[in-house]
Amino acid sequence: MRKFDLVVVGAGPGGSSAALAAAEAGMDVLLLERSRFPGEKNASGFALSTKAWRDFPFIADLDLPSMRYNRFCVAHILSPPPEMEERFSISSGPSRRMGYPEARDFFTVGMLRREFDQWLADKARTAGATLMLESLVTGLRRESGRVAGVVLEGGEEFAAPVVVGADGVLSATARLSGLREKWRPDQVISACAVDFEAPRERMDDVIHEAGFQAYFGPGIGGNYLVAYADGVHLGGPGVTNSLVSRLNRSHVKPARELLDTIAAPPTRRLLRALEARPREWQAHLLPWMDRMPTNIYTGGLMLVGDAAGLPEPLYAEGVWQAMYSGRLAAQVAMECLEEGDLSAASLARYLERLEESPVGKEFVGGAELRRLFEILGDPRLSRELTEMAVDLTVNLFMSAQEPKAECVARALPVLAENLPALMEVARIYLPMILQVEGERLRGHLAVLKGLAAALGGGAVGSGDAEA
Amino acid sequence: MVSEKPRSGKDARGGGGSDIDRFALTEVVPSPRDFIFVDAERCTGCGNCVAICPMDLWRMRGGRAELAEGYRENCMECGSCYIACEAGAVDFTYPPGGTGVSYRYA
C-alpha cells in the first residue's frame, strides 16, 4: 500500500488547488479523479470572477483558447410566458469604485471547464503532485477512529494521515465519513445548460464583451448566457428557485424552463445572429446554502468546495470558493502534520479560518439576500417595478410620447403602492450592510443627517440634527 | 395605423429550444454496472424524480416510479433524482472511473 502526506479526492478546482498548494510546500500528494481527464464531469456555464485574479497570483498566467473577457453585464427582463419578449434591460460595465484593479477592468472571464480544470490539475502535477485518473474513491481507510486514507473501487488502498474531500456536490467522502448523508432537496439547484458553438467573428461582432447576460421576469427564474471565444452557454434554471420549491410549486421541469428560454424570441434572434449551433447538453447539481455549512471536517478529513457546500448564497458562484477553501485546507493540513495532530479538534481551525475569510463573508446576510430574491421574483411586484423603472428612465430620457411630468406623476403612485414591499427590501438590506460595513457607513449617515438639516427638512432619525 | 407585424412568438423559422435534441447532444460511455438503485417498497409515488430528471428517464407506472431500463446509456449522473426523492427510495453512486457522461464543452 502506497503512503502519501495528503490524499485529495477530486481534481476539480478545489482538489487541484489543494494539491498545488500542498505540493508547492513540499508535501507528497496524491490527487485522485474518477474521470478520464479533469473537467470531463464538470458541467458549468463557467465564468471565473476577478476574485481569482486578486487572490491567486498564478491566475495571471491563465491563457486558454476558450477565454472571453466579460466587461458588460446585461439583465433582460422579459414579459411573462408564453410571450417572453424583451421588456426592459439593465446593463453596465464594472463599477469604477471597486476595491481592486481587476474588478474595475472586467467582471468575469468565460472559459470551458475542460480547459480550466486540466490547466489547474497540470499546475498541481508540475509542482509534484501525483495525478491518478479513472480512479473512483468508494471507501475511506480509518485508523484509531480517524480517516487515514482512501479505497478505490476495485480495492486499491492509499494511506495518508489526512484527506481532502474535493469530490463535488455528491461527495462520497462526506457520506462515507458520516459528515453528511445527502443534501436536502432545498439545499441544491438542479441546473441544465446547452453549449452552442458560434463562429468567432460572429461572437466578436454580436456579443463582443457582453459576456454575461441573464433573463428574468414574472415566472422566469433567471436563465443565463455565458460567452466564450467561440460560443455561448445558455443555462438555467437560475438561482431564484431551489429544486424542491420548484417541484412543489408546479412540477415544471427545470430542463423544460431552460428550453423555453432558449425558444423565447429574443434568445432565438440572438442565436440566429450568432449563427449558433447546439453542441452539447449538460446537467449538474449545485449546492445552494444560505448559511455557511459547519460540518465540513472530522478527524483526518476536510471537505472543500462543493463537497462542503460553499457556493455563494446569491448567484451560486463556486469555483473561486473551491480554490480558496482547497488552498486553505492544504495549509491547515501542513500545519497539523507538523504539529503531529490531525484530530477533529486540531482541524477545527480550518472552519474557523474559512468563516473569517472572504468565502465566509459572502455568507453574511445570505438568508436575507435569498429572501430579497424571492420578493423581487413576485410576479406582481416585478411587473410594477418594471413599469416604474420604465417611467423613470426610458420615458424621461428617450421617449417623446408624453409630457415628462406625466411619466413622473405615473411613477409616484406606483412607488407609494409598493412602499411596503420596498420597505421590506430595505429592512432586509440595511441591517446586513451595517453588519458588514457598519463603521464606514455610519460616517455617511452623519453626512446625510447634516444634509437634511441644511435643507431645513428637520431631523433624520434622532434629534441630533441641529449639530 | 397599427403595425401588422406579429410582435413575437409566432416566428416561422422554428429553431430555439424545440430543436434541441438532448439525446443526440450528450456523449456517454455506458457504465458496465448499475449505479442507481430504486427501492419500490419505499416509493410513495410523489413524482419528484419524474419531474426533475433532465433526460426524462423516469416514468410512473401503477403509482410507483420506474427508471428506464437503458438509463446507463443516457444518464448524466446529475443525481437530481437521488436528492429529489424524499422517501429514500433512490440510491445513487457514480459509475466506475473512466465511464459515464463525458462533457467536452462544459
Ligand SMILES: Cc1cc2nc3c(=O)[nH]c(=O)nc-3n(C[C@H](O)[C@H](O)[C@H](O)COP(=O)(O)OP(=O)(O)OC[C@H]3O[C@@H](n4cnc5c(N)ncnc54)[C@H](O)[C@@H]3O)c2cc1C
Ligand atoms: C450549470 C452550472 C453553472 C455554474 N456556473 C458557475 C460559474 O459561472 N462560475 C463559478 O464560479 N461557478 C459556477 N458553478 C459552480 C461550480 O461549477 C462549482 O462550484 C465548482 O465546480 C466546485 O468545484 P469543486 O472542485 O468543489 O467540485 P467539482 O468541480 O464538482 O469537482 C469535483 C471533482 O471530483 C471528482 N469526483 C467526484 N467524486 C469522486 C470520487 N468518488 N472519486 C474520485 N473523483 C471524484 C469529479 O469527477 C470532479 O472532477 C456552476 C455550476 C453549475 C452546475
Ligand code: SF4
Ligand atoms: S442522475 Fe440525473 S440524469 Fe440520471 S436518472 Fe437521475 S435525474 Fe436522470
Ligand code: SF4
Ligand atoms: S421521488 Fe422517490 S418516492 Fe417520489 S416517485 Fe420518485 S422514487 Fe418514488
